[in-house]
Amino acid sequence: MSKIMTKRDVIEWLKATAAVLEENRRYLTDLDSPIGDADHGINMDRGFKKVMSQLPAVEDKDVGTILRTAGMALVSSVGGAGGPLYGTFFMDAGKAVAGKTELSDEDLVLLIESGLKGVVRIGKTNLGDKTMVDALHPAVEALRRAVADGVDTAEALRLMTEAASKGMVDTIPMLAKKGRASYVGERSIGHQDPGATSSYMILKTLMETLASGHRATG
Amino acid sequence: MSKIMTKRDVIEWLKATAAVLEENRRYLTDLDSPIGDADHGINMDRGFKKVMSQLPAVEDKDVGTILRTAGMALVSSVGGAGGPLYGTFFMDAGKAVAGKTELSDEDLVLLIESGLKGVVRIGKTNLGDKTMVDALHPAVEALRRAVADGVDTAEALRLMTEAASKGMVDTIPMLAKKGRASYVGERSIGHQDPGATSSYMILKTLMETLASGHRATG
Amino acid sequence: MKKLINKPEDVVKEELEGIALAYPDLVKVHFEPNFVYRADAPVKGKVAIVSGGGSGHEPMHGGFVGVGMLDAACPGAVFTSPTPDQMLEATKTVDGGAGVLHIVKNYSGDIMNFEMAADMAHGEGIRVLSILIDDDVAVKDSLYTQGRRGTGTTVLSEKICGAAAEKGYDLKRVAALCRKVNINGRCMGMALTSCTVPHVGRPTFELGEDEMEIGIGIHGEPGRLRMKLKSADEITEMLALSVIEDPAYSRTVREWDEAKGEWVDVVLQDPPFKEGDQVLAFVNSMGGTPAIELPIVYRKLHEICEKKGLKIVRNLIGPYITSLEMQGCSITLLKMDDEMIGLWDAPVKTPGLRWGT
Amino acid sequence: MKKLINKPEDVVKEELEGIALAYPDLVKVHFEPNFVYRADAPVKGKVAIVSGGGSGHEPMHGGFVGVGMLDAACPGAVFTSPTPDQMLEATKTVDGGAGVLHIVKNYSGDIMNFEMAADMAHGEGIRVLSILIDDDVAVKDSLYTQGRRGTGTTVLSEKICGAAAEKGYDLKRVAALCRKVNINGRCMGMALTSCTVPHVGRPTFELGEDEMEIGIGIHGEPGRLRMKLKSADEITEMLALSVIEDPAYSRTVREWDEAKGEWVDVVLQDPPFKEGDQVLAFVNSMGGTPAIELPIVYRKLHEICEKKGLKIVRNLIGPYITSLEMQGCSITLLKMDDEMIGLWDAPVKTPGLRWGT
Ligand SMILES: Nc1ncnc2c1ncn2[C@@H]1O[C@H](COP(=O)(O)OP(=O)(O)O)[C@@H](O)[C@H]1O
Ligand SMILES: Nc1ncnc2c1ncn2[C@@H]1O[C@H](COP(=O)(O)OP(=O)(O)O)[C@@H](O)[C@H]1O
Ligand SMILES: [Mg+2]
Ligand SMILES: [Mg+2]
Numbered sequence A, B: 001m002s003k004i005m006t007k008r009d010v011i012e013w014l015k016a017t018a019a020v021l022e023e024n025r026r027y028l029t030d031l032d033s034p035i036g037d038a039d040h041g042i043n044m045d046r047g048f049k050k051v052m053s054q055l056p057a058v059e060d061k062d063v064g065t066i067l068r069t070a071g072m073a074l075v076s077s078v079g080g081a082g083g084p085l086y087g088t089f090f091m092d093a094g095k096a097v098a099g100k101t102e103l104s105d106e107d108l109v110l111l112i113e114s115g116l117k118g119v120v121r122i123g124k125t126n127l128g129d130k131t132m133v134d135a136l137h138p139a140v141e142a143l144r145r146a147v148a149d150g151v152d153t154a155e156a157l158r159l160m161t162e163a164a165s166k167g168m169v170d171t172i173p174m175l176a177k178k179g180r181a182s183y184v185g186e187r188s189i190g191h192q193d194p195g196a197t198s199s200y201m202i203l204k205t206l207m208e209t210l211a212s213g214h215r216a217t218g
Numbered sequence C, D: 001m002k003k004l005i006n007k008p009e010d011v012v013k014e015e016l017e018g019i020a021l022a023y024p025d026l027v028k029v030h031f032e033p034n035f036v037y038r039a040d041a042p043v044k045g046k047v048a049i050v051s052g053g054g055s056g057h058e059p060m061h062g063g064f065v066g067v068g069m070l071d072a073a074c075p076g077a078v079f080t081s082p083t084p085d086q087m088l089e090a091t092k093t094v095d096g097g098a099g100v101l102h103i104v105k106n107y108s109g110d111i112m113n114f115e116m117a118a119d120m121a122h123g124e125g126i127r128v129l130s131i132l133i134d135d136d137v138a139v140k141d142s143l144y145t146q147g148r149r150g151t152g153t154t155v156l157s158e159k160i161c162g163a164a165a166e167k168g169y170d171l172k173r174v175a176a177l178c179r180k181v182n183i184n185g186r187c188m189g190m191a192l193t194s195c196t197v198p199h200v201g202r203p204t205f206e207l208g209e210d211e212m213e214i215g216i217g218i219h220g221e222p223g224r225l226r227m228k229l230k231s232a233d234e235i236t237e238m239l240a241l242s243v244i245e246d247p248a249y250s251r252t253v254r255e256w257d258e259a260k261g262e263w264v265d266v267v268l269q270d271p272p273f274k275e276g277d278q279v280l281a282f283v284n285s286m287g288g289t290p291a292i293e294l295p296i297v298y299r300k301l302h303e304i305c306e307k308k309g310l311k312i313v314r315n316l317i318g319p320y321i322t323s324l325e326m327q328g329c330s331i332t333l334l335k336m337d338d339e340m341i342g343l344w345d346a347p348v349k350t351p352g353l354r355w356g357t
């Protein structure tokens, strides 16, 4: 199985994610206004800034350690729902690929799937609750299927991102059943979930990182 | 000396004043906003409503009693600076014409002059302090001079009102030295004093009452 | 945005610095992770009570740390639940050997962060029990959603349980008492204006000059419905009747089972209010509503309680659980028994609530 | 206008009704004329303290009636001094035979109405002394104007003199103490937003989104100057330095001379603050500024006092003398001596301020 993602790619992914979330701080916060408490972008930006500050200490470590460190940084700096959920996503993803310094297609599926499972375990989330899981779950499914079908990595990641995007948009008509959005009941309908949106951004950034990474390394 | 003002005229004056102040409640309050605390119109309206409620009980009494009753009603219902000042104006005016049921020109001068003296005593006010005294004082002077000169009543009252109006307008460029307006210092310049304005209204109403009263009684 | 702040990102830190300087006899402040704790912590042999939540609700929770109330409070960023390491550190700092009760408001974020902290504390051998506060009757359904938010009853539970801990109740008894306070308390709030999160810089929602929002939470999250502005009497009636007439409410919450050493589901049911009940009436300002308006609300609430046969035996009126500078109010009624009345009356000495000696 | 009220003309009446219902153990309310008085008044042999002023500054004054503070408070209409008959009735109701001190804020309206009331009380054979509070350093000149307004120091004088009366000070001594508090206290305030008088229905003044008003009074009257919005640190520095660096201030006030049986002019001079002074630092919310922001101001004030060699020995932080829902704050510093510290610490039990037993 060919290695498609190096340790350096993982670090690039986290860095690029930090940049994307900083850029979208306002947008994610705005999404969190009508159905939440107007802090999702602020929270994610604060969290990934903390991740950035922790990265130098583990850059030499394996992928698992890097991801777990990122997760712990998120848990200890984000707070809210996003902190434990994204913290667990990265900690559990890290545990799944512990010790590795390069990842195959299958490793990547395992990584993301484990992250998703962590979110569901902590959040007790069901599909259709209008949360980040509605973006993460179809994305994991799409990636897994593509990899199983032997689709090439770039295309597999494109399919994953497309599924995340569709899942994100599909949260719009949903009635929220988890998180703050559930408090506004019917009024949650018609708004895109901020967590699903940040999840889509994180996965899209993964796709882009590997695309440019592969270009760079030929 | 001919009687120019009956007990009924006094009551009509007070009633008409109540109506005028109700009508100008907002205007006087607005004048009190930039240099005061936005309540002068509210205060005067509340006070003269109380006067109205007390009038029936003293309608049969002499002018002095009627005016003192009005003054006491103002003292006990207006509060602020306006309450003691206008209350004293009417109480002292009433004391000056105690026992009378009809007033001559000279009585009227005495009435208003006594009221003004009461205001100055209570308020320790100097001319030019940017207060009601700046309308009342020139009005009293004008009325006194006109009466001394033998000018007919209607014309004397017109001169009084004209002087009050000029005094009122003259407060605009003044720097306030008494009352709340003094707290804003230089910023009081350029605004017309609300108390001078209500004083002008009260005197103008007196003129109009006697004009229409004289028409009515031929 | 008009606020007495410096940089938005420094609000919580500087607020804590001010608290540390202002009340050194009552509290100390630990930075990174941030928490406020009793000046004399740990109090040996006393059950410690720790709460926390997003900032912006002051005096809750930091202002309730002190003798007879909380042992520690963990402030998150504005409107954002604190992180597990704050709660863990606070828990370790105030544990006097008799265990620690976490009072947690029912928000996904708070629950997840507090659960993580409790798990870590258990791992370090500290006894921790958690009780959820979920009293907001504006949130109707609990079957498929997060269920009710924790609002006004939180303050009351912190006072009553704090007094119980001071009196020597053991951990299980304090937890049982807290559960009892929660199922006997119900709250509903409304907003005349939005609030502005410092980091965001604009009001969280826009309300027309003649509109208000009913069933609001404490985070500037929108309420259940928007309507034309009404009079204080009408608003009070709406809130009070929603609270008083709320039917028996049942939900499943997770609590730590010490015997089993795991989190278990517990079904709790609120007994509805009924004629003859003794209640504590809590009229709360959302932060921007000034003191002149609250007695007007209390006056009507008193009348309604009387009509409904509820006897107000204690009250609390003021800004105690706020939403930054939001104008509006909430009404909380808590059914009281003699034990709770005694504990309510017990001395308390915190920056935000103080009586007795 | 967004307020929790019914009809504007009923605000004060209904507020008082609410207070009567909420605090029957502490205060009673008399209607027409309106005043709030101690539930156990008159207290035989104790000097009684009566204050009053326009409504809209809650908890001042009605919220400060109770054991250890005021015996009665007379609320006028919003921002309008009360009438003489209110003060007269209140004075007669609470006089326990040891005389009554009127604490009067220096506004023409308050002075005139209180003087009339005192004269009437004297006429009825009641001993009444009056002390003016004029502490607002925003008002510079006193020679040709009304002089400084009475602001933050009012609250502090009511607490300290209330404790002295409770301790058995006689009338002259309580009055002398009040005079001492006044000349040792200075205050300055600012506003981020205007307030809206219920009867008027619109903000008293308009401030741009990036403007603030410095040297504001407590009645929505404009301040001395308007400027661009600044940070909490800069605002605190402006207010604190105006207070601390205010030079010796001298003015002539009128006081009742019992021996002469007439009002006499008394010249009073504020001693400037100097290094080594012990002070009480009072950070006050104008009503709409929430609790999260005040410690940020206190933090900077503490730093400045330290730099200036002033030692903060006591503090008070919260909304105590407000301007309806105005956002903003005021800073008051009061030079303390041991007598004043002891009286500050003495028990107080009122709706608005409570400690000790
Ligand atoms: N139980 C849950 N399971 C999965 N995701 C959740 C859950 N609760 C909330 N979320 C996600 O968290 C997002 C909100 O995150 P954030 O605004 O950072 O936290 P908070 O709601 O505490 O302010 C929501 O948009 C939603 O996607
Ligand atoms: N010392 C004084 N002498 C004469 N008039 C005064 C004095 N102080 C205030 N006034 C008058 O009172 C008016 C304000 O009255 P009002 O608004 O009812 O009272 P307040 O200032 O207490 O709110 C001023 O416009 C001024 O004309
Ligand atoms: Mg959020
Ligand atoms: Mg006025």
Ligand SMILES: [Mg+2]
Pocket: A037, A039, A080, A081, C054, C079, C080, C081, C109
């Ligand atoms: Mg949040």
Ligand SMILES: [Mg+2]
Pocket: B037, B039, B080, B081, D054, D079, D080, D081, D109
């Ligand atoms: Mg006034």
